[in-house]
Amino acid sequence: MSDMARRDLSALKATASSALEVARKLGATQAEVSTSRGAGLSVTARMRDVETLEYHRDQGMSVTVYFGQQKGSASTSDLDAAAVEESVAKACALARYAAKDPFAGLAAPERLAAGVPDLDLYHPWDVEPAQAIELALACEAAGLDFDPRINNSEGATVSTHEGVRVYGNSHGFLAGYPSSQHSLSCAVLASADGPMERDFEYSVARHADDLLAPELIGAEAARRATRRLGARKLDTATVPVLYPARLARSLFGHLIGAISGGNLYRKASFLTDAMDKKIFADTISIIEQPHIPRALSSAPFDDEGVATVDRTLIEDGHLRGYVLGSYYARKLGLESTANAGGIHNLVVSNTGEDFDQLLVDLDRGLLVTELMGQGVNTLTGDYSRGAAGFWVEQGEIQFPVSEITVAGNLSDMYQQIRAVGTDVDRRGGIRTGSVLVDGMTVAGN
């Protein structure tokens, strides 16, 4: 850990402790505090020149207090002692007006993390602005030089961020850790006779050494943009759809929404009461692995201090685990699954095929490369999203398509997953390969 991170960690712990102490003095029976500090740099090069240079610095504290079963919260971006005290007092004042909620309160003390395992999440990148600009220029140049039809750009961006987070509560828990995240991205425009097309590529990692080479990112952005040129609409049809890994993760993101505590409690999910039922094709298993070193969603504990552990959500197509923080867990008569604040690395099993094989297996249907809009109803499972991609015949890409929609119902779509590829995309909290789904309605002409 760098000196700066160590200093920030102890300062943030001191702030959290003093906030907890203020809460206790004001009569709160329980309290929890999170504090954070971060700093970063972001540069963008566009059309072979530097366009923006931004320095980021953020900090904040949020506090929740409980007076018996009454709850109030407040947050501030000012970490001065006076501002912190004022925030805690504000939270206490608000709690007086809240109704008694028998389920309100901290996570169970026995579930709190006993230590903070080192998950290798902190690798600050001491990149000078001039060096970051060079990287961005090289990245964009690889895109602009890729093809004569690439004639405009939104630029290439290099960004780096490091920060420290601390969580403490009145059970005596107080812990924090530093982390870093760096990214390199590029978006370019292609045009020929018809309308322009834009596409992008990116790389994101905890350690700068794990970023893809800038030239590869620029060239891939350009390849993606040029191959979209000449897109047409499709006739409306029911066909299989292949989601490449970078889009396939959204299918499992909808699952997380549907098995999260709030939606389950409100019965606002198409997966209400689905525990132990078969909701996916039986080739699908999904686990949560919160401790993968350097992974983007790794965390030693959740937003309530509960220790994260490996666990199974889907086993051979059957739902085995929900996504719960302690509040909705109590309301459902269950236990927290250490998911206050979200999921920590979801890993989807594969069925052994690589991407090229999946394209062959698709045979005749849609390879989708872009999804647009929200279009997903978690209560009913209705799914309808704008899309662009490629029409595939006999396992080979025929022509680009756009201005179409793909639609179905998630409960059917999950059952109709025919294959999951080995081409796992690790650039997010959900790790999956490409997914082939049968029987979707593609609407166009």
Added chain:
Amino acid sequence: MTDTNTNPLQLAEQRLLEPAGLQESHLGDALGNMLSGGVDTAELYFQVARHESWSLEDGIVKEGTHSIERGVGVRAVAGEKTGFAYSDEIVVPALMSASKAAGAIARLGQQGQVQAWSRAGEQRLYPALDPIMSLADEDKVALLQQVDKATRAHDSRVQQVMASITGVQEIVLVCSSDGVYAADVRPLVRMNVAVIVEDGGRREQAYTGAGGRFAYEHFLSGDRALALGREAVRQALVSLEAVPAPAGEMVVVLGPGWPGVLLHEAIGHGLEGDFNRKGTSAFAGRIGEQVATDLCTVVDDGTLQGRRGSLNMDDEGTPSQCTTLIEKGRLVGYMQDSMNARLMGVPATGNGRRQSFAHVPMPRMTNTYMLPGPHDPDEIIASVERGIYACNFAGGQVDITSGKFVFSASEAYLIDKGKLGAPIRDATLVGDGPSVLQKVSMVGNDLELDEGVGVCGKDGQSVPVGVGQPTLRIDSLTVGGTGNA
């Protein structure tokens, strides 16, 4: 409670500059730090924002939350280059170091000069009040409980009610080397009601909301708050009867008001100055061209009294205005911030907006709407042999380069032989921005603006906006359902 006659500039100085002992000379020095060569404009943006929310579920107000964010954003613009830094401490040393960091963007060149500050002309589209203080906390709680009770009483099929109110007061002060020295005090309130209904094992949900730049009292007058709950129940009950949406191209009639999100996505984003300066928008270089039927006139208007998207001045201190984007079908204007206006050689239009001091400004919409036309709304529906009528939406998205956009209908009906038929399930509509308004064959005389719930996202920044339109007939749009067309 803040006096509604409060002078925004005095209040901003009192809240933002005085606690740190910042004098005009400090501001001049900070701007001077950035003017070392090649810099066209240096700017300081001070902001304090207070935010509160109260939420109800299971019939009880579970929690109140309060947050405060304060800071200064420092920007240097040199040609097409921007240097930016910010600090969440408003103190002299932080201001100086941020201004040096932002100024690093400049090339070597001539020393710039800070122009004498003059106050921009003042619009008063909303009072300089603090909504959080506009109602006692117990009355906020009581209001939510009242809404819960009335909404549940409305229909026995209501299973769950979630209601919330939020209030924000934002005080901003902008000063720049161009001579801008201006402040704005911006109230913003909102109320949301969501319901879940169940009938015979089938469950559906619906959301409604309303708000604007005024005090919470707005919701107390008449039965505005209760009407939101009633409307949410009505929409959810309609969904209980919904059949699968058709799939394919068909005639689409859009209802008045919130369906104006069509204009925001299909037209609005593509007409923002930055995309057009860079040539990345499907509308770039098309000023003067016919991009819609001559029934269509579309404006972006930041000057409407009390509206969610309205601003006395934008975040660069430029007074907001009403900008005509499309006049009788012809593309006549873009929305500009000061940087893109300068680079394109046109006047700024008061559309330079930012989420907060920690974000750079860029051209953004305010309230975007289409002016009314000649047709009676019933006549428009009666004209459709077969198609859909969509009157509520859940948001949208656009690819400004290809012009392709989507928006998701949350309440829509089949039209058969000129009459409304069964409601249809959620479906995304997809179209092409530069051509969709060329398919508008009828425009209603029933212009409505939305209820005040719009949030627009661009480059990771969210700002409040408004939309509106009269009833429109679009001769062909693709509907993304699963049923038969």
